[in-house]
Every structure is written in C-alpha cells, then in structure tokens.
Amino acid sequence: MKDLFSSFDLQGLSLPNRMVLSPMTRTRATEDDVPTDLMGDYYVQRASAGLLITECTQVSDQAHGIIRAPGIHRQDQIDGWRKITERVHAAGGRIYCQIWHCGRVAHPDMRGGAEPVGPSPLAATGDFYLPRGRVDFPVPRQLDASEIPAIIACFSTATRNAREAGFDGVELHGANGYLQDQFLRDGSNKRNDDYGGSVENRARLILETTQAMIEAWSADRVGVRLSPSSALYGMEDSNPLATFGYVVRALDTMRIGYVHLCEPNAKMLDSGRTPIVNVAETFRPLTSAPLMINTGFDKLKGNAVIADGHADLVSFGVPFIANPDLPERFRRDAPLNKPDPSTFYGEGPRGYTDYPALSQ
Numbered sequence: 189m190k191d192l193f194s195s196f197d198l199q200g201l202s203l204p205n206r207m208v209l210s211p212m213t214r215t216r217a218t219e220d221d222v223p224t225d226l227m228g229d230y231y232v233q234r235a236s237a238g239l240l241i242t243e244c245t246q247v248s249d250q251a252h253g254i255i256r257a258p259g260i261h262r263q264d265q266i267d268g269w270r271k272i273t274e275r276v277h278a279a280g281g282r283i284y285c286q287i288w289h290c291g292r293v294a295h296p297d298m299r300g301g302a303e304p305v306g307p308s309p310l311a312a313t314g315d316f317y318l319p320r321g322r323v324d325f326p327v328p329r330q331l332d333a334s335e336i337p338a339i340i341a342c343f344s345t346a347t348r349n350a351r352e353a354g355f356d357g358v359e360l361h362g363a364n365g366y367l368q369d370q371f372l373r374d375g376s377n378k379r380n381d382d383y384g385g386s387v388e389n390r391a392r393l394i395l396e397t398t399q400a401m402i403e404a405w406s407a408d409r410v411g412v413r414l415s416p417s418s419a420l421y422g423m424e425d426s427n428p429l430a431t432f433g434y435v436v437r438a439l440d441t442m443r444i445g446y447v448h449l450c451e452p453n454a455k456m457l458d459s460g461r462t463p464i465v466n467v468a469e470t471f472r473p474l475t476s477a478p479l480m481i482n483t484g485f486d487k488l489k490g491n492a493v494i495a496d497g498h499a500d501l502v503s504f505g506v507p508f509i510a511n512p513d514l515p516e517r518f519r520r521d522a523p524l525n526k527p528d529p530s531t532f533y534g535e536g537p538r539g540y541t542d543y544p545a546l547s548q
C-alpha cells in the first residue's frame with residue numbers, strides 16, 4: 189500500500205518520498221529582498237523532503253507585500269536563489285519556487301508609498317504588521333484591465349528566472365487571498381469587465397497567468413496552489429464548489445504538473461463556516477493531475493489520505509518549521525520538536541535554523 193514513504197514520479201522528477209515542505213514565508217531575505225545564505229541553510233536542512241517549495245517570492249516590486257520576503261525579478265535575486273538551488277541539489281533535494289503577487293494584501297508604507305492594487309476597491313481584512321505595529325489594510329486601487337498583461341508578463345519572466353536560477357519547477361500562489369485568489373472569488377471581485385462577473389471571467393487571471401508560466405517553461409514544471417476553504421484576509425465566495433471546480437477542471441485541461449490544495453484549518457472548521465470540509469476528496473475526481481494536499485496533516489492523516497487515494501503528495505508547514513528532519517522522525521515515530529510561533533517571521537537563525545535534528 190502507498191503511504192508517505194512511497195516514492196513518486198512527479199512528471200519525470202523522481203521524489204524519494206511524498207512529504208513536501210509547504211511554501212512558508214520566513215522573512216529572512218535581505219532588506220532589499222535578496223535571498224540569503226541563511227535561507228540556503230534552512231532549505232538544505234529540509235532537503236530530505238520529497239520536494240521543497242519555497243516561500244512566496246514576488247514577481248515584481250508591485251507584487252511585494254511582505255517585508256524581507258525574497259523576489260525573483262532582479263539579477264541579484266536570481267543569483268541568490270541559484271546558490272540555494274545548487275546547495276539543495278548537492279544535498280540530494282529538489283526545489284520549486286512559489287511565485288506570487290500580493291495584490292491588495294500590502295501597505296504603502298513598506299512599498300515606498302506605492303498603493304496596493306486589486307480587482308476592486310475593497311480592503312482586505314485581518315492583521316498586517318509593520319515595524320511600527322499593527323495597521324489596517326488600505327483600500328486598493330482597482331486595476332484597469334489594460335494593466336493586466338504586464339502583470340502576467342511578470343509571472344512569465346519570473347518563471348524563466350526560476351529556471352535560470354536552477355529550480356526544478358514553479359508553483360503559482362493562487363491561494364490565501366492574494367492577487368489571483370482576489371480575482372477568482374466574488375467576495376473580492378466586483379468587476380464588470382472581462383475579469384469579473386461570471387466564474388469564467390473571474391478565473392481568467394489565474395488561468396492566463398498559468399498559461400503564461402507554461403509557455404515560459406513547460407506544463408509539467410508548473411504547479412498551482414488553491415485554497416477553496418480559506419477565509420484569510422476576508423476572502424469569501426458565494427459558490428466555492430462551482431468556482432474552484434471550474435478552475436481545477438480548466439487547469440486539468442492545461443495539463444499542469446500538479447494541483448496543490450489546502451484543507452480548511454482548525455479555526456475554519458471550528459467556526460462552522462467552512463464551505464468545503466473534505467477538499468482533497470471533493471476535487472480529486474475533477475483532475476487527472478497529481479494532487480498535493482495540505483493543512484493540519486500529521487503522519488497518520490498523511491498516510492491515510494494517500495492510502496485512500498484522495499491525494500498523491502502531502503505538504504507539511506508548521507511541522508517542518510520545527511523539524512528539519514521530519515521524514516526521518518515520521519519514519520522512526522520519534523517525538524517532534526515544538527514550534528515557536530513568535531519566531532516564524534523573525535530575523536536571523538533563531539527559530540529558523542536552530543531546531544535540532546534527531547542526530548543532534
């Protein structure tokens with residue numbers, strides 16, 4: 189029977205196991221968004237995963253929404269990432285770059301005054317922190333349809349840059365309330381042009397972005413992440429099953445390399461507002477692409493979702509933050525280190541590269 193420890197052929201890329209490092213922002217790039225050697229240490233420590241997916245990485249200055257998040261639109265950033273991919277490969281790992289545009293989830297104070305942009309003039313909700321403390325999200329400037337081709341072109345260039353930097357593939361961050369998700373869901377998209385209204389129109393940006401990424405590399409090297417049950421940053425949709433069902437089917441016809449889906453987190457489940465409870469099971473029949481599932485998994489649940497055939501791969505977020513050797517710990521049923529949320533978005537090695545491996 190297949191489980192987390194079974195190998196997997198990801199479109200010709202041979203994964204020794206099915207445990208994936210989930211993409212996670214750790215704010216350890218330089219102040220001008222260049223990947224650092226410390227980030228290389230972090231990824232190398234986790235290279236025993238079947239696949240590593242990087243933190244979200246902005247495709248342009250406009251796409252930048254998190255202080256000290258890395259970019260992949262300048263040569264110094266490409267060079268920084270190349271050092272990391274070379275080290276991961278030398279350690280026996282495989283690594284994809286998650287590429288990203290923050291859309292309305294940003295603040296002018298961290299962007300040289302540039303206002304955030306979005307599908308409609310509706311502010312995100314939730315917590316956003318600047319060095320001076322918590323701030324509200326501003327109302328974004330509504331993007332004109334004429335601006336969209338240039339945004340898509342940034343994803344195309346970022347894909348080519350990721351290839352040049354030595355990544356094994358790219359993942360489009362279509363989840364968690366960022367630009368492509370903002371266009372997709374009708375709670376944040378009130379447009380009445382070709383990018384709003386019907387589900388076909390709302391899905392246009394994410395599908396056109398994916399197509400551009402495919403043309404910049406190839407379909408089997410492009411994954412797409414979606415979070416049908418996430419309410420992060422005030423996201424909502426009147427019919428998530430129809431909206432995400434349409435996108436998952438369309439991505440399938442584009443023959444993408446994998447689809448990466450998030451289950452609702454414990455908070456969503458507790459709230460009773462979860463639109464779709466079993467995301468993997470719901471969407472599995474709609475796609476022939478390899479399905480990666482995430483959120484709230486441990487060894488037992490991960491093995492079960494693979495054995496049941498609802499997913500091919502399981503990505504782990506917080507468990508991998510605290511346990512650089514998570515696959516080995518799962519294999520041996522060893523105790524897990526406890527994560528410290530106060531250092532998730534910190535600076536320096538504390539809470540980043542100082543979690544001990546079993547061998548230590």
Ligand SMILES: Cc1cc2nc3c(=O)[nH]c(=O)nc-3n(C[C@H](O)[C@H](O)[C@H](O)COP(=O)(O)O)c2cc1C
Nearest residue numbers: 210211212213243244483484485504505506507532
């Ligand atoms: C510190 C932190 C940063 C995150 N950053 C990202 C990100 O950059 N991109 C993304 O798609 N998800 C991001 N996430 C969500 C995780 O990838 C994952 O979906 C979430 O932690 C749930 O998985 P888990 O239950 O295995 O931790 C982040 C989560 C955490 C805890």
